[in-house]
Amino acid sequence: MFSYWENKHFFHCDLAVVGSGFVGLSTAIHYKKKHPKARVLVLERGVFPNGASTKNAGFACFGSLTEILDDFWQMTQDEVLDLVEKRYNGLLQIRKNFGDKALSFKHNNGFELLDEQLISAVDQMEDVNKLLKKIFKDDVFSKVKKPEKLGFSDQIKVIIKNKFEGELDPGKYMDSLWEMAEKLGIRILTGISVHEITEDEGRILAESNSGKESMEFVANKIAICTNAFTKKLWPQSELVPGRGLILLSKPLNFEIPWKGVFHMDKGYVYFRKVDGRLLLGGARNKDFEGEKSTEFKVNPKIKSHLEKLASEVIFPGKEIQWEMEWTGIMAFGPKKTPLIQQVGKKTFAAVRLGGMGVAIGWELGRELSGLLHKM
Numbered sequence: 007m008f009s010y011w012e013n014k015h016f017f018h019c020d021l022a023v024v025g026s027g028f029v030g031l032s033t034a035i036h037y038k039k040k041h042p043k044a045r046v047l048v049l050e051r052g053v054f055p056n057g058a059s060t061k062n063a064g065f066a067c068f069g070s071l072t073e074i075l076d077d078f079w080q081m082t083q084d085e086v087l088d089l090v091e092k093r094y095n096g097l098l099q100i101r102k103n104f105g106d107k108a109l110s111f112k113h114n115n116g117f118e119l120l121d122e123q124l125i126s127a128v129d130q131m132e133d134v135n136k137l138l139k140k141i142f143k144d145d146v147f148s149k150v151k152k153p154e155k156l157g158f159s160d161q162i163k164v165i166i167k168n169k170f171e172g173e174l175d176p177g178k179y180m181d182s183l184w185e186m187a188e189k190l191g192i193r194i195l196t197g198i199s200v201h202e203i204t205e206d207e208g209r210i211l212a213e214s215n216s217g218k219e220s221m222e223f224v225a226n227k228i229a230i231c232t233n234a235f236t237k238k239l240w241p242q243s244e245l246v247p248g249r250g251l252i253l254l255s256k257p258l259n260f261e262i263p264w265k266g267v268f269h270m271d272k273g274y275v276y277f278r279k280v281d282g283r284l285l286l287g288g289a290r291n292k293d294f295e296g297e298k299s300t301e302f303k304v305n306p307k308i309k310s311h312l313e314k315l316a317s318e319v320i321f322p323g324k325e326i327q328w329e330m331e332w333t334g335i336m337a338f339g340p341k342k343t344p345l346i347q348q349v350g351k352k353t354f355a356a357v358r359l360g361g362m363g364v365a366i367g368w369e370l371g372r373e374l375s376g377l378l379h380k381m
């Protein structure tokens with residue numbers, strides 16, 4: 007039951023953004039900067055964002071050598087280069103807007119471990135470097151001279167360094183977005199699940215998570231930024247959810263002989279050092295079908311694969327004690343390019359960021375805000 011004042015003041019806005027992950031908040035911020043007087047409301051079902059933005063690994067990455075080579079099978083050369091450029095520019099933009107300290111950004115480079123099966127990628131490294139020179143003005147990939155010094159198992163034959171990658175703390179990135187949204191006067195309401203949108207009229211039907219209160223918001227414009235959960239609001243959207251698992255070890259009682267962000271198995275597996283612990287995640291490719299899910303559950307098959315990699319390949323012969331595990335949900339489609347589309351007279355959507363939303367979320371929000379401005 008709402009009061010006269012609540013009904014009068016809280017349910018109307020110029021822009022309503024559904025979803026408060028990287029894309030939702032970035033959209034709200036870019037729009038509000040351009041329209042300081044607009045009432046911008048963000049509706050989020052979780053207490054915190056509850057999708058991928060605060061569940062991810064914090065890789066500030068744009069594609070390892072084998073991922074980029076793989077992309078050439080599914081996309082044109084121009085599409086691949088355009089996506090790499092967008093991701094890299096996205097990283098530069100968030101660093102410029104929030105600052106490395108606020109993001110805990112560290113430029114520790116990226117590395118890809120190649121086993122016997124993937125080693126042939128090295129033969130194409132120079133060609134890929136040549137193509138990427140247009141963007142980076144320098145070679146991106148190079149072979150690590152003494153890979154054995156990093157202590158991985160001898161299954162790892164070659165390590166490729168990417169000197170433009172880094173790492174950040176996703177919680178601090180989210181904090182920076184919250185702070186900016188608050189300064190600009192954006193209202194974020196949490197614990198509210200949207201269950202229906204009338205795209206042409208700007209009506210949003212929602213309920214509080216307790217299920218006790220139903221409500222209707224009316225907006226001049228709506229932005230759907232619900233990524234993997236979009237089908238509920240826009241059933242025709244072309245996307246498939248993809249769950250990702252992360253394991254975090256207890257603090258390790260030995261020195262880790264490397265730093266930076268590490269990719270394996272064509273980018274499906276990733277690991278880095280966090281506060282003296284091993285953060286290890288991915289391996290969705292070990293059960294693609296099982297991981298096409300929006301449920302935050304741990305797949306035991308994937309967990310045991312990751313645990314095995316930790317004690318056999320990353321720290322051979324060492325027993326790793328695990329402290330935490332969690333999952334997040336991403337969205338994928340036929341191509342790796344995000345889906346940004348008008349879905350009604352008053353509604354746009356920007357979703358399907360795949361596994362690299364740290365890099366492109368901010369710029370996708372800028373693009374969506376621009377489209378909403380013109381609508």
Ligand SMILES: Cc1cc2nc3c(=O)[nH]c(=O)nc-3n(C[C@H](O)[C@H](O)[C@H](O)COP(=O)(O)OP(=O)(O)OC[C@H]3O[C@@H](n4cnc5c(N)ncnc54)[C@H](O)[C@@H]3O)c2cc1C
Nearest residue numbers: 025027028029056057058059063065200250334362363364
């Ligand atoms: C395990 C894992 C590791 C990853 N690692 C990396 C990495 O290292 N580097 C990288 O660049 N990317 C990584 N990613 C991908 C990256 O996190 C995502 O691409 C990015 O966070 C997507 O942002 P988003 O705002 O589109 O979606 P989300 O963060 O999922 O935000 C969508 C929001 O919408 C809300 N929502 C959904 N439905 C409703 C509804 N009906 N009503 C109200 N609210 C709703 C959700 O609660 C959620 O908060 C990883 C992802 C996962 C899962």
